[in-house]
Amino acid sequence: MVVKRKLNCGSNGFDFPNIPKAPRSSRRKVSSKIADDDGDDSQICAIDLLASLAGKLLEESESSSSTNAFEGDNHHHLGGVIKKEHEDDYNKTIKSEFSDLGNPASKSTSENTSETCLQFSSLENDSILEKTPISDCGKARGLKPLVGCENKKGNSDLLVESVVTTEETGVVNVDAGFVKGEATNGLDDGGLVADTFSLKDPSQVQLQSPESVYLDGDVKLPSGAYRVPNGSFEGYGNKSKLVRRDDDENYCKYYKFNDKCKSYRPLARVGNRRMKKSMAKYGRAVPRSKCFEDTRTDALKALYRKRKLYYGYNSWKHESVHKKRRLSDKGLVVNSDGGLSSESVSNSPEKGESENVVFSAAVGLRSKDSRVKFSIKSFRIPELFIEVPETATVGSLKRTVREAVTALLGGGIRIGVLVQGKKVRDDNNTLSQTGLSCRENLGNLGFTLEPGTEKLPVPLCSENPAVAVPTDSTNLSERSAASPVLDSIIPCPLQDADHLINSGNSVENNHELVPYQSEISTDEQPSSDSRALVPVSALEPEALAIVPISEKPKRTELSQRRTRRPFSVTEVEALVQAVEEIGTGRWRDVKLRSFENASHRTYVDLKDKWKTLVHTASISPQQRRGEPVPQDLLDRVLGAHRYWSQNQMKQNVKPQAAATVVVKSGSSM
DNA sequence: ATTAGGG
DNA sequence: CCCTAAT
Known part of the structure; x- marks a missing residue:
């Protein structure tokens, strides 16, 4: 004889995974929030x-x-x-x-x-x-x-x-x-x-x-x-x-009695x-919360002591x-x-x-x-x-x-x-x-x-x-x-x-x-x-x-980190080109202009890439890693970065001029 | 949905 | 590349 609890639920459809999604922005604090x-x-x-x-x-x-x-x-x-x-x-x-x-x-x-x-x-x-x-x-x-x-x-x-x-x-x-x-x-x-x-x-x-x-x-x-x-x-x-x-x-x-407990939803x-x-539209995975799995060993340890948990997420x-x-x-x-x-x-x-x-x-x-x-x-x-x-x-x-x-x-x-x-x-x-x-x-x-x-x-x-x-x-x-x-x-x-x-x-x-x-x-x-x-x-x-x-x-379910896809020189070139013309701060447009067809490149990706490009251009070649980016491109990155930094306020102003300026500065270097 | 910035 | 916050 065993437990005989009936677990079947109404025949009205089980809506199994239908758990409400919390707004991404509220995920962190959610625990309590979700409660409602x-x-x-x-x-x-x-x-x-x-x-x-x-x-x-x-x-x-x-x-x-x-x-x-x-x-x-x-x-x-x-x-x-x-x-x-x-x-x-x-x-x-x-x-x-x-x-x-x-x-x-x-x-x-x-x-x-x-x-x-x-x-x-x-x-x-x-x-x-x-x-x-x-x-x-x-x-x-x-x-x-x-x-x-x-x-x-x-x-x-x-x-x-x-x-x-x-x-x-x-x-x-x-x-x-x-x-x-x-x-x-x-x-x-x-x-x-x-x-x-x-x-x-x-x-x-x-x-x-x-x-x-x-x-x-x-x-x-x-x-x-x-x-x-x-x-x-x-x-x-x-x-x-x-x-x-x-x-x-x-x-x-x-x-139901435990509604208040609904708090933390998965x-x-x-x-x-x-x-x-x-993913479909932007080619970018939606942010997921990090999911770290404890090793069992860790779990065991956890049994006996309160431990400070820390994230060891993969950067x-x-x-x-x-x-x-x-x-x-x-x-x-x-x-x-x-x-x-x-x-x-x-x-x-x-x-x-x-x-x-x-x-x-x-x-x-x-x-x-x-x-x-x-x-x-x-x-x-x-x-x-x-x-x-x-x-x-x-x-x-x-x-x-x-x-x-x-x-x-x-x-x-x-x-x-x-x-x-x-x-x-x-x-x-x-x-x-x-x-x-x-x-x-x-x-x-x-x-x-x-x-x-x-x-x-x-x-x-x-x-x-x-x-x-x-x-x-x-x-x-x-x-x-x-x-x-x-x-x-x-x-x-x-x-x-x-x-x-x-x-x-x-x-x-x-x-x-x-x-x-x-x-x-x-x-x-x-x-x-x-x-x-x-x-x-x-x-x-x-x-x-x-x-x-x-x-x-x-970790397992929700999200998988997107596979890495290093930007190719060609992509970098396109990005630089676009930024020179459009400027920073308008990644959506950049995306549209140069990466429209690259579903896996989101504007966020482009923005991030630009960020790294700027950084890369700022460091010595010896410190750079990955597929080398032509110096001239890096120069242009710097030029454009400089230019648009100065013109933050008036980004909408004369993109053309900007490009021109950038090109000049780039080539002159 | 985007943008900006930290991690 | 991810995550958040703020738009």
Whole structure:
């Protein structure tokens, strides 16, 4: 018996990713601002459901274990959540553990990193959370029974069950369960799957939604209805919709109560539309908030100390240097690693086909049209690190979790395909070429759900056999994260001729995307992997309410730094020419005049380039880097710069004269 | 949407 | 090249 929370939401369309975008200008301060955005149910996304569940569980844990639970008014029990058999253990556990809470000495339990689950440092004696059972990692175990899962390996994760079919009806059912467990050892295939399975029994899970759902175009959720026309996985996701069942109203209401919490919206999603528009019209990506991913190691460290978070963003000047992402010091840290690790997803032959896959394919079938059919039993959400001050309330924790998860999916997710436990990266191969035919045993097919970006600039989807297909599973530990980008779900409609040129860059970019990969692999240790949620205490007193959930998913989802495209001498020439005539300060016009057709050059780019040109011209040739710009051009830059600087006030005056003057000065030098 | 300037 | 602020 498991948690039986119905997560389906109304049938009125799920509006999954429809999260309001905040004006770019207000992004920073948003945390609180966003609060006012209506947090309507319609915007609750699937993940919210998960978070909800998680929240419920936490709640349950609280109420079950102590009367001291917070938000006692918020008792939305999951009814019959706890299975008899577990109840005793559960209570016992909770009791003993809870009693431990009274013992100051036991407070240090939170330092036990090997413990997965929720961890709250007991830095403050009377921290609110500390008063609840869940404040201690060990206590979190109590959650296990709640979910009714047998955690063999003690993995604690957020699990989402779903069923996907490729049939025309393509239905996507999303069920969710929050599994909590203690991890006593490294992740291993068995554990997770076991959990998954314990949740998946259809008869036990009432979350399945019969309706198929449409995901907002924004999100490439691997929902059903993905026809696989040519055996290619590309171009899917156009028509699925997530439907919310009415009976989930409770759920919705639940969150309604927390309107004030809507505060931090996954900024990750902010700007998507604009981005697209911008990209299309100006060829410039819309600003995105930086998204830094903590290495898991960092995350761990974070568990024990409040740290100052700092951004280590990549400056275009020193790109590739910083690979880590830090979060703001507001208290919340949400991280997601590259996605499901291969290990956790891969099949283990001995165990049987369906046993060890998070996403498992079930069966080929009579194919008259050679269509492959499979069902996805469940999938696990990557990894989420959440850091909140211990003074935060449980309620805020819940919201945080919810937001975190929402943010995670906010920008879409990527799907990785695993065959025989190996990640298949070549999106262009057909299924049959990949060894997946209706006649084959699909038990070897698996999928991974990874944080994704819908618009990775450089979709390798095009071609790149070389890069792809590194099915060197030998190294599963290397984690699929290693190349999430490669599995980009982007249709990759790059219109520019960048492809060729950028393929190289793309690789670089991809790396940027998967910053802490290697580090991740190291920490598959017990503690890290097994916990899906790791609330960390931060001393921040006030905190949580405004926790900026912002940074998290961006990296992957929202934005990708545009690929670098050094200006060619020709472009520089054109720019100089234009500036000489138009002057600085009218970049729009410059753009129009000389770069009308260069969609990738925005006026901002031009302005920036000019800035650098001026700088370049000002320094000694030895200090210059990159493709050398002819000195004469630099001279003209200086001349024009000088000229227009002097004439700031009267820029509209006699452009011609200006040009003339500039030319003179330039040549005379 | 642009512009200006800091990072 | 990104991000913000201010227009």
